[in-house]
Amino acid sequence: MDYWTKVSAIAQVALAVLTLILAGVAIFQETVRGWFYRSRLALSVVCAPPDCVAVPIFNLRTGEAADAVFLRVNVSNTGNATAINAEVYARELRQRRADSTWERVPTFPPMNLKWANLGGTIYFPRIAPGMGKACDVAHITSPGERGKIYESVPAAVDQQRTALVFELQAAPNHLGHIVGPGTYRLDLLVAAENAAPRAYTLEINLTGEWFKDETRMLRAGVGIRIVTP
Numbered sequence: 001m002d003y004w005t006k007v008s009a010i011a012q013v014a015l016a017v018l019t020l021i022l023a024g025v026a027i028f029q030e031t032v033r034g035w036f037y038r039s040r041l042a043l044s045v046v047c048a049p050p051d052c053v054a055v056p057i058f059n060l061r062t063g064e065a066a067d068a069v070f071l072r073v074n075v076s077n078t079g080n081a082t083a084i085n086a087e088v089y090a091r092e093l094r095q096r097r098a099d100s101t102w103e104r105v106p107t108f109p110p111m112n113l114k115w116a117n118l119g120g121t122i123y124f125p126r127i128a129p130g131m132g133k134a135c136d137v138a139h140i141t142s143p144g145e146r147g148k149i150y151e152s153v154p155a156a157v158d159q160q161r162t163a164l165v166f167e168l169q170a171a172p173n174h175l176g177h178i179v180g181p182g183t184y185r186l187d188l189l190v191a192a193e194n195a196a197p198r199a200y201t202l203e204i205n206l207t208g209e210w211f212k213d214e215t216r217m218l219r220a221g222v223g224i225r226i227v228t229p
Contacts (some may be wrong), residue, residue, distance in 0.1 A: 113168065153175065194203050
């Protein structure tokens with residue numbers, strides 16, 4: 001085999017190897033990219049604005065409004081890739097008993113929560129790295145103004161005291177998403193198409209009292225915090 005035949009053979013082998021490498025990159029580029037670029041969702045909450053705020057609820061048919069306070073969490077992307085179709089799933093609600101143990105609320109239906117100001121959508125389309133979005137957890141309406149918005153509470157809940165109305169995607173007919181005063185723990189999963197689920201637990205303490213002043217209500221009427229992880 002002469003010199004140029006050897007060179008040609010080597011070139012053909014090199015070309016074949018390069019073709020295989022390029023084909024592999026094309027096939028596995030998303031996997032390779034995932035090694036270096038990932039979205040990671042984190043949850044935080046402060047029982048004060050802008051997370052938790054006083055926002056009136058309007059009855060669009062009558063034009064009347066009821067005073068209310070919304071409890072919200074902030075979902076932020078701490079990764080280096082945009083999170084696609086983020087969601088927050090409420091999987092279980094538990095109430096603290098007098099003996100300090102926790103008992104599951106059997107009427108509470110596991111369901112996704114609503115993103116704030118998005119009309120009740122399940123998924124937030126995109127959350128860029130370093131950005132955060134608000135997700136509604138629950139609202140509390142002034143007991144004396146529930147009638148203005150036709151908001152009913154279960155018979156077991158004192159009509160004269162406050163109630164937690166969880167912001168689930170669909171309100172169940174048995175009103176299992178509404179609970180009265182007490183201390184509760186809500187287990188959440190936060191995830192996206194390209195972000196692994198992360199578990200968090202919120203502790204919410206509802207005293208049953210209503211205060212028209214936002215600051216006082218978020219200090220003495222209700223409290224919310226993360227107890228895990």
